[in-house]
Amino acid sequence: MVDCLKAVGTASKAAEQQAELLIQADRFGHPSHGLNRLEMYVNDIRSGACEPNNEPKILKETEATAWVDANNVLGATASHFGMDLAIKKAQKTGVGWVSVKGSNHFGMAGFWAQKAADQGLIGLAYTNTSPLLAPTRSKEAALGTNPIACVAPASQNESFYLDMATTTVSVGKIEMQRRKGEPLPSGWAQGPDGNETTDAELAFKTSCLMPLGGGELTSGYKGYGLAAMVELFCGILAGANYGHHVRSWSHSGAGGPANLGHCFVAVNPECFAPCFGDRMADCVKHWREMEPTNPDLPVLAPGDKEKQAAAETDARGYVTYVKQQIESSAALAKRLNIKPMEVNMN
Amino acid sequence: MVDCLKAVGTASKAAEQQAELLIQADRFGHPSHGLNRLEMYVNDIRSGACEPNNEPKILKETEATAWVDANNVLGATASHFGMDLAIKKAQKTGVGWVSVKGSNHFGMAGFWAQKAADQGLIGLAYTNTSPLLAPTRSKEAALGTNPIACVAPASQNESFYLDMATTTVSVGKIEMQRRKGEPLPSGWAQGPDGNETTDAELAFKTSCLMPLGGGELTSGYKGYGLAAMVELFCGILAGANYGHHVRSWSHSGAGGPANLGHCFVAVNPECFAPCFGDRMADCVKHWREMEPTNPDLPVLAPGDKEKQAAAETDARGYVTYVKQQIESSAALAKRLNIKPMEVNMN
Numbered sequence A, B: 001m002v003d004c005l006k007a008v009g010t011a012s013k014a015a016e017q018q019a020e021l022l023i024q025a026d027r028f029g030h031p032s033h034g035l036n037r038l039e040m041y042v043n044d045i046r047s048g049a050c051e052p053n054n055e056p057k058i059l060k061e062t063e064a065t066a067w068v069d070a071n072n073v074l075g076a077t078a079s080h081f082g083m084d085l086a087i088k089k090a091q092k093t094g095v096g097w098v099s100v101k102g103s104n105h106f107g108m109a110g111f112w113a114q115k116a117a118d119q120g121l122i123g124l125a126y127t128n129t130s131p132l133l134a135p136t137r138s139k140e141a142a143l144g145t146n147p148i149a150c151v152a153p154a155s156q157n158e159s160f161y162l163d164m165a166t167t168t169v170s171v172g173k174i175e176m177q178r179r180k181g182e183p184l185p186s187g188w189a190q191g192p193d194g195n196e197t198t199d200a201e202l203a204f205k206t207s208c209l210m211p212l213g214g215g216e217l218t219s220g221y222k223g224y225g226l227a228a229m230v231e232l233f234c235g236i237l238a239g240a241n242y243g244h245h246v247r248s249w250s251h252s253g254a255g256g257p258a259n260l261g262h263c264f265v266a267v268n269p270e271c272f273a274p275c276f277g278d279r280m281a282d283c284v285k286h287w288r289e290m291e292p293t294n295p296d297l298p299v300l301a302p303g304d305k306e307k308q309a310a311a312e313t314d315a316r317g318y319v320t321y322v323k324q325q326i327e328s329s330a331a332l333a334k335r336l337n338i339k340p341m342e343v344n345m346n
Helices: A001-005 A014-025 A035-046 A075-093 A111-115 A171-180 A200-206 A220-238 A277-289 A304-316 A321-334 B004-005 B012-027 B036-044 B075-093 B109-117 B171-180 B200-206 B220-238 B276-288 B304-316 B323-336
Strands: A056-059 A064-067 A095-103 A122-127 A148-153 A160-165 A260-267 B058-059 B065-069 B095-103 B122-127 B148-154 B159-164 B258-268
Touching: A001 A014, A001 A035, A001 A321, A014 A035, A014 A075, A014 A111, A056 A304, A064 A075, A075 A260, A095 A220, A095 B095, A111 A122, A111 A148, A111 A260, A122 A220, A122 B323, A148 A277, A148 B220, A160 A277, A160 A304, A160 B065, A160 B220, A171 A200, A200 A260, A200 B065, A220 A260, A220 B148, A220 B276, A260 B304, A277 B323, B004 B012, B004 B036, B004 B323, B012 B036, B012 B075, B012 B109, B012 B304, B036 B323, B065 B075, B075 B095, B075 B109, B075 B122, B075 B258, B095 B220, B109 B122, B109 B148, B109 B159, B109 B258, B122 B220, B148 B171, B148 B200, B148 B276, B159 B276, B159 B304, B200 B220
Parallel strands: A064 A095, B065 B095
Antiparallel strands: A056 A064, A095 A260, A122 A148, A122 A260, A148 A160, B058 B065, B095 B258, B122 B148, B122 B258, B148 B159
């Protein structure tokens, strides 16, 4: 990944930070946000839509806030800059609230919230993304999958890790049902007429996702409201592209600079009641130990799936990819004239 | 409402603030959080579980944060204190983050977020509540309906108003289906065996709500994660009762002090990109003007339902209540030996 980004002119540090973000997503069992995204970044750099060697700049700041222009750098560069600032401010005043414009895709939101948690802080990360979510009752999309990530440290080696899109599912999950030839559960996606569809093929073509909660009867307007709140924190607060003005999602880099908005918040639990980590750990353990409805499906605490995937990856000692990914990575390496990824086919 | 609260010994200002909160919920078309809750507060005061004439105290603070002990006052008193602090801090440093312990039911979350928006700030309000939400895969409840409210000012007399429980629906909605003798939509509630039920009678008895998103296939774990995040901001951060330790929900006041936790955040958009209000208004208008799937059901912006209900109430000049509410209010007045509410039966 580093070689690919360098091959299109990215300086080492930016390339390494972007690769670290992607490999962490693969390690956490979220391949859609891992190596899979590399080609999009490479294309954006090649087309000039992303300028990886620029430098982010603070446009305005107080003891607790900062407004940042990412200057069109890679999402990882922009997000390290933004979250580092939020952390510094939270360490000084208890909370740091940083709003970033002029950025690119920032990958797995939880990675940025985790960065604050690694410093003993509560971390929050939000970003806007290309329109894919249809507001309740609407035929078309007007908001992104706008994720919310919240990570907090806890005692006894526990932590709280939440990283969720505000749509019911990602486009990737619809693609998986389509490949398996299976219908979609209700509440996932709309067809071109604006009605819910369970036809995976049609849903994939339409690319119009339902908000968390699904239809109106099951309170999908709450998911829509959450996605809108994230937009408020990101594009609207930062003065970046926002909502319906964000470019369409594509791998081509043809849409010009993305000018995405992010929001990074860090909160220092030490400024509040003592023993935050003990209470957090108590909850995580309590949830995990609750009696499950189905004995074969234990109750999980937020983040357990990611932690398990990471532990499995670490125990194995390597990341696994689907064949299609390996092939497209090999093609990308060839196109960029670099040594292809070492693969152990089995 | 003021008379009832005074009859059990509440000083004027606290009684008036609590009544203002309740009448605003009735005006906004959320009767579950209006007059309907009065008796619970009265009972809590009578039993000594709530001490309305205490004073909240700041336990720890920085330029941008405060940790508050509400000292068991009414939710409205605690929340005015908390949000006023957050506003003052946001006006000075751009953001104020206030965590409150030792509080009681704070009513309609949006009321508190609105208080910040009235000062030109983005307002966020969260609270924990009694366990009613079953974590995904779990047979029992372990979290409350833990609401998220976000209100922001916008240009052209617009605003963004989101106030949502992190369960699919409230218990009140289940009660309504039960009264109508209609089954529940899927994704609302669990039966005693932990499986989803559409039986309104059984669901009402079980009082075990599903998180926003419903079952696991439709990403209900995201609603569970959000409720948990709200708990992290409230009981866990404030050192109040939290999660499974919060007393059961009841009208009796028998459970002792609730010791609930709230979180109030105010953010000053002036510390970020200029013209926040214009972008916010652009979005609100865009959403509202989108082509609806069903021409009879126009797309709404978050808060449109509440604003419409308030406009209707104001045009009418009075609040309407169901007969049952009027009767129970009359009985309460009689019990407290005060003049009953003036009612125009028609």
